[in-house]
Amino acid sequence: MPSIDFGEYLDRVYGCWLGKCIGGTLGGPYEGMKELLDVEFDPSLIQHMLPNDDLDLQVLWLSVVEAKGVRFTSEDLAEAFLNRCPYAPGEYAYFKKNYARGIRPPLCGSFNNPYYIQGMGCPIRSEIWSCLAPANPQLAAECAAKDGILDHAGDSVYAEQFLAAMESVAFVGEDLDILIGIGLNLIPPESRISELIRDVRHWCTYHTDWKQIRGRILQKYGHPDCTNLYQNMGFLLMALILGEKDFAKTLLMAINCGFDTDCTASTAGALLGILSGAESLLKEYPIEDPRFVLGVQAERCSDRILDLAEDTARMGLHFAKYLNAHVEFENAPEAPMIELPAPTPISISVNYQGPPAIGLGGSRRLELVFGNSAQWPVEGTARLVLPEGWLADTRKRNLHLIPGSAVSWEVDVAAPGNLDSLNETNILRVEWQPLNEEPVSHQFGLVGAAVWEVFGPFWQNNVEIPSLKKGESYYAHISGTDNNDRADQVRTYHLNTTVDLDRDYMSLEDLLTHGIAGDPATEPRVYNAFEDKISVSNLVGFQGPCVVYLVRRMFSPHARSLGVQIGHTDAYRLWINERLVSKSDSVDWWTPENVHLLDFHIRKGLNTIVWKLIRRTGEAYFSLNFTKGGPCTDHYCDFASGNPGIH
Numbered sequence: 001m002p003s004i005d006f007g008e009y010l011d012r013v014y015g016c017w018l019g020k021c022i023g024g025t026l027g028g029p030y031e032g033m034k035e036l037l038d039v040e041f042d043p044s045l046i047q048h049m050l051p052n053d054d055l056d057l058q059v060l061w062l063s064v065v066e067a068k069g070v071r072f073t074s075e076d077l078a079e080a081f082l083n084r085c086p087y088a089p090g091e092y093a094y095f096k097k098n099y100a101r102g103i104r105p106p107l108c109g110s111f112n113n114p115y116y117i118q119g120m121g122c123p124i125r126s127e128i129w130s131c132l133a134p135a136n137p138q139l140a141a142e143c144a145a146k147d148g149i150l151d152h153a154g155d156s157v158y159a160e161q162f163l164a165a166m167e168s169v170a171f172v173g174e175d176l177d178i179l180i181g182i183g184l185n186l187i188p189p190e191s192r193i194s195e196l197i198r199d200v201r202h203w204c205t206y207h208t209d210w211k212q213i214r215g216r217i218l219q220k221y222g223h224p225d226c227t228n229l230y231q232n233m234g235f236l237l238m239a240l241i242l243g244e245k246d247f248a249k250t251l252l253m254a255i256n257c258g259f260d261t262d263c264t265a266s267t268a269g270a271l272l273g274i275l276s277g278a279e280s281l282l283k284e285y286p287i288e289d290p291r292f293v294l295g296v297q298a299e300r301c302s303d304r305i306l307d308l309a310e311d312t313a314r315m316g317l318h319f320a321k322y323l324n325a326h327v328e329f330e331n332a333p334e335a336p337m338i339e340l341p342a343p344t345p346i347s348i349s350v351n352y353q354g355p356p357a358i359g360l361g362g363s364r365r366l367e368l369v370f371g372n373s374a375q376w377p378v379e380g381t382a383r384l385v386l387p388e389g390w391l392a393d394t395r396k397r398n399l400h401l402i403p404g405s406a407v408s409w410e411v412d413v414a415a416p417g418n419l420d421s422l423n424e425t426n427i428l429r430v431e432w433q434p435l436n437e438e439p440v441s442h443q444f445g446l447v448g449a450a451v452w453e454v455f456g457p458f459w460q461n462n463v464e465i466p467s468l469k470k471g472e473s474y475y476a477h478i479s480g481t482d483n484n485d486r487a488d489q490v491r492t493y494h495l496n497t498t499v500d501l502d503r504d505y506m507s508l509e510d511l512l513t514h515g516i517a518g519d520p521a522t523e524p525r526v527y528n529a530f531e532d533k534i535s536v537s538n539l540v541g542f543q544g545p546c547v548v549y550l551v552r553r554m555f556s557p558h559a560r561s562l563g564v565q566i567g568h569t570d571a572y573r574l575w576i577n578e579r580l581v582s583k584s585d586s587v588d589w590w591t592p593e594n595v596h597l598l599d600f601h602i603r604k605g606l607n608t609i610v611w612k613l614i615r616r617t618g619e620a621y622f623s624l625n626f627t628k629g630g631p632c633t634d635h636y637c638d639f640a641s642g643n644p645g646i647h
Contacts, residue, residue, distance in 0.1 A: 001325070002135045002172045006332035009316065011277040012171055013131045014309035017055070018281055019247070019273025020127060020266045021292050021305060024052035027255045027265030032226040036211065037256040041248045043285060051293040053087070053121075054266045058128040059308065060084060061147065063298045065132065065315055069338035070323040074105035074146045081150060084297040089632040090227060091116035095151035097635040101425045102445015103356050105146075110153035111356055112447075112531040115592055119227045122148035123159040124263045127270045130167030131312045132319045136326035137165035139319075141186045155193040156229050162187050162197065163267065170274040172327070176240060177201075193233065196221055200234050204241040213238050214257050224589055226259045236264040240271065247272050247281065278309070345374035348430050348442035353410075357447040358426070359528025360643060361417030364446060368409045368430055372401035380434035384411060387426045389419050399432070415448070421555055421640040422448040449528035450552060451641035453514070454539050456521055457546035458505035459497040463489060497544045499614055501571050501585055508578055511551050511610050514644065524551070526644055532592065532623040533567065536615045550611040553642030559604040563630050564597035567623035573612040574624075576602070590621040598630050606642065 028050045030037060064080050065072050082099050085092065091113060098108040110117060129143040141161035148157035162183040169182050180201060187194055199220065203213045217234035235257035243250025250272060254264040273281055290305045301307055317335035320327060353365035372378045379400040384392055391414045399407055415422055430442045465474045478493060480486030492498075506515070506522060516522040527539060527550070539548050566574065566582060569590045574582040581597060588594050613622050626636045
């Protein structure tokens with residue numbers, strides 16, 4: 001068991017937060033720039049720290065741990081994240097949307113989050129766990145996972161665990177290569193982030209030109225999103241290895257790689273701050289009474305970084321007393337006393353058999369799991385409470401649990417097709433009343449699909465062939481400017497279809513009155529969209545260029561001004577309440593935020609949405625979200641879809 005003097009431990013925690021703030025301040029102005037940069041160090045820039053979410057959420061996590069102690073849960077962190085973080089970029093917005101709709105950890109980080117799921121938003125939150133679990137990389141990584149799964153999954157969570165483990169060992173070890181090896185051992189070796197770490201480690205062994213290594217990282221792992229974790233983790237690791245523990249050299253190398261510069265520089269600064277301690281760091285880079293700037297609602301005794309470090313170190317003593325037997329503190333004060341809640345012997349959880357969503361006229365099988373960790377048997381009656389109008393194959397069940405056992409109850413719930421509407425947010429509740437025990441309840445959500453009517457596909461040939469005379473060949477009607485062009489026109493007629501971006505294949509009136517009978521393309525089919533991202537290939541089986549129309553009757557509980565975010569890879573036309581509000585003819589890389597409409601007004605009650613989706617290549621993706629403002633704000637999730645079958 002390693003031992004560390006409490007004064008040294010506090011100095012290293014102080015160094016961690018100081019390095020975090022310095023790195024974030026230096027890198028912040030360049031966040032999102034993808035060019036090679038040429039930033040030079042200016043000591044005057046770090047005299048006043050800039051706000052940074054890299055620190056914000058970790059201070060918020062500290063306040064949760066101070067209240068809950070070592071028995072904090074992902075749910076505890078999630079409640080604080082939802083209610084006390086006022087901004088919502090990218091994955092933060094999707095976490096808040098999922099959690100508000102009753103989707104709990106770990107699904108709140110993975111469901112309906114295809115673009116931001118592998119972002120840097122959780123690797124940048126690793127330091128708090130290393131400071132609370134010094135010399136215990138396993139514990140630091142476990143705590144990091146409780147955090148990371150809120151708004152990410154897979155490699156992004158592994159990256160946070162990797163960093164937390166490295167930083168934890170940095171309190172008692174100095175060899176960077178050993179720290180990297182320990183971090184690697186705690187993440188899946190087959191993961192892409194593990195491959196990236198091994199690649200960068202190898203490249204840095206044989207090359208010293210950081211620009212060449214940057215190019216290799218982008219060649220194999222590059223992504224257009226400036227916050228994507230792969231290139232940024234690569235830049236960070238390269239800077240740490242080639243920076244040779246020189247604070248300014250390391251941070252500037254990370255920053256000059258570009259992209260998520262505040263994240264890479266602040267994380268590098270934090271690790272180097274742990275290794276050197278604040279006393280050494282402040283001798284080299286003097287700052288009078290360093291202070292941090294906070295953007296979340298977390299009450300602290302002051303804004304002094306030293307006070308933050310002291311509060312963090314006190315909670316490190318608490319962890320050492322109850323959870324972290326891997327380190328012994330010398331000359332330490334008493335660990336803070338936190339009244340830890342007694343573990344509840346009865347637990348309830350839910351497993352979704354499929355996505356945590358349900359469509360109009362559809363059903364979802366749920367596995368409700370009841371656990372008994374008590375030393376005595378428990379029996380009682382469980383009851384499932386559903387949204388109004390919903391059905392289940394059974395609502396009650398008598399349960400008998402022997403000590404240390406769990407019992408599963410599988411139940412099918414349905415949102416009948418005769419409902420007037422389907423809410424986006426639907427909260428279900430399990431109530432269990434054991435005999436001679438306190439009642440237990442558990443709430444969870446089933447997302448109500450966006451219900452669309454689908455029309456199409458529509459398309460045309462590149463050449464309009466008139467009515468042919470008996471025995472006449474259509475080839476005579478296909479012309480060209482020369483033989484080459486005519487060959488193109490003939491083979492396009494044979495092998496492809498085309499669409500007219502501005503042609504009205506159906507009128508708004510016909511679309512809003514449920515189509516035209518007699519042609520399957522002009523008759524509506526109902527599509528339940530469980531997630532925001534919609535693929536044209538999931539709407540129609542027809543392959544090739546085509547047009548598909550979607551119609552949704554969306555009910556809003558209030559008249560409101562909001563933001564509209566549109567994602568698209570191909571052309572589209574969007575009408576809301578029979579007004580063309582957005583159009584694009586471009587082919588783009590899909591993101592949830594290709595197009596923004598700000599201060600857009602919708603009315604209380606019924607709002608009609610008609611969306612013309614155009615696919616001209618092999619695949620096309622589209623998405624539509626309504627937010628509480630511009631970029632980086634929460635999504636609304638209190639809408640309902642009207643039933644197309646009820647006119």
